[in-house]
Amino acid sequence: xxxxxxxxxxxxxxxxxxxxxxxxxxxxxxxxxxxxxxxxxxxxxxxxxxxxxxxxxxxxxxxxxxxxxxxxxxxxxxxxxxxxxxxxxxxxxxxxxxxxxxxxxxxxxxxxxxxxxxxxxxxxxxxxxxxxxxxxxxxxxxxxxxxxxxxxxxxxxxxxxxxxxxxxxxxxxxxxxxxxxxxxxxxxxxxxxxxxxxxxxxxxxxxxxxxxxxxxxxxxxxxxxxxxxxxxxxxxxxxxxxxxxxxxxxxxxxxxxxxxxxxxxxxxxxxxxxxxxxxxxxxxxxxxxxxxxxxxxxxxxxxxxxxxxxxxxxxxxxxxx
Ligand code: PMV
Numbered sequence: 001x002x003x004x005x006x007x008x009x010x011x012x013x014x015x016x017x018x019x020x021x022x023x024x025x026x027x028x029x030x031x032x033x034x035x036x037x038x039x040x041x042x043x044x045x046x047x048x049x050x051x052x053x054x055x056x057x058x059x060x061x062x063x064x065x066x067x068x069x070x071x072x073x074x075x076x077x078x079x080x081x082x083x084x085x086x087x088x089x090x091x092x093x094x095x096x097x098x099x100x101x102x103x104x105x106x107x108x109x110x111x112x113x114x115x116x117x118x119x120x121x122x123x124x125x126x127x128x129x130x131x132x133x134x135x136x137x138x139x140x141x142x143x144x145x146x147x148x149x150x151x152x153x154x155x156x157x158x159x160x161x162x163x164x165x166x167x168x169x170x171x172x173x174x175x176x177x178x179x180x181x182x183x184x185x186x187x188x189x190x191x192x193x194x195x196x197x198x199x200x201x202x203x204x205x206x207x208x209x210x211x212x213x214x215x216x217x218x219x220x221x222x223x224x225x226x227x228x229x230x231x232x233x234x235x236x237x238x239x240x241x242x243x244x245x246x247x248x249x250x251x252x253x254x255x256x257x258x259x260x261x262x263x264x265x266x267x268x269x270x271x272x273x274x275x276x277x278x279x280x281x282x283x284x285x286x287x288x289x290x291x292x293x294x295x296x297x298x299x300x301x302x303x304x305x306x307x308x309x310x311x312x313x314x315x316x317x318x319x320x321x
Pocket of ligand 1: 011014015016017018019098099100101102141143144145146147148191195274275276277
């Protein structure tokens with residue numbers, strides 16, 4: 001039996017604008033993971049997702065089923081003519097439709113477990129897993145930037161820009177650890193729909209949206225500098241500025257704005273929505289001193305869960321509260 005896992009993720013700066021070539025910054029959420037387990041079967045390939053109450057045969061799966069797509073891609077990429085009989089069980093601690101990269105993590109974990117089960121662990125570099133996961137992300141997202149699959153497969157904080165022929169992927173130094181609270185509005189939102197709606201708005205008013213996207217790109221670049229210099233207050237200010245631009249894109253919501261304002265009023269250095277928006281999670285930059293007050297305020301304002309994550313140099317520690 002083979003098991004493999006992959007983490008969730010948060011976007012610190014630059015969501016949506018990253019789809020249009022601007023840089024963005026994201027980090028893994030190491031403690032919230034998706035796990036895939038592959039066990040030998042008696043006949044055929046069985047896909048089991050207990051969280052979703054679903055079990056199906058690969059040969060009967062819908063063309064658009066993401067798990068089945070991951071398997072078919074893994075089959076082509078490994079050159080295996082026929083899968084051996086096996087049962088693949090996928091579980092995840094990452095809430096779905098919440099901006100935490102659940103789809104990418106499930107895909108990456110499944111690819112890792114299946115490819116190792118097929119005896120081709122040698123193929124499983126982060127770049128290879130990321131590239132295959134990206135193909136499946138297209139089913140989830142339509143036009144994904146590639147940031148989710150990158151962070152999930154490399155499992156480290158990255159400065160990312162979508163580029164041809166190769167994406168720009170750069171780890172960066174974190175001079176002063178960043179303590180973040182990740183709070184869930186409890187409102188489900190589908191990345192594909194939000195990304196599509198932003199595209200429609202961009203098509204209707206390209207000048208305005210290009211200006212907003214460039215503002216996000218400038219913020220991500222400035223944030224990277226501030227992170228490398230340990231200018232924590234400046235990072236907080238840039239989070240507020242990024243949130244304002246996301247509001248202009250119409251991807252915030254009453255619940256997200258409420259939690260962002262609450263965090264700010266309770267002493268956070270800055271706060272913003274994270275991920276596709278219109279629901280899902282927000283993040284707040286705190287210190288050891290302000291963490292407890294901000295967490296309590298977030299819960300009092302309707303947050304369903306509040307996680308603490310500390311981003312240090314290429315490592316992320318996480319504690320559930
Ligand atoms: O909500 P999530 O975790 O799927 O993040 C989406 C990030 C976007 O920038 C909105 C889309 C993308 O592909 O980068």
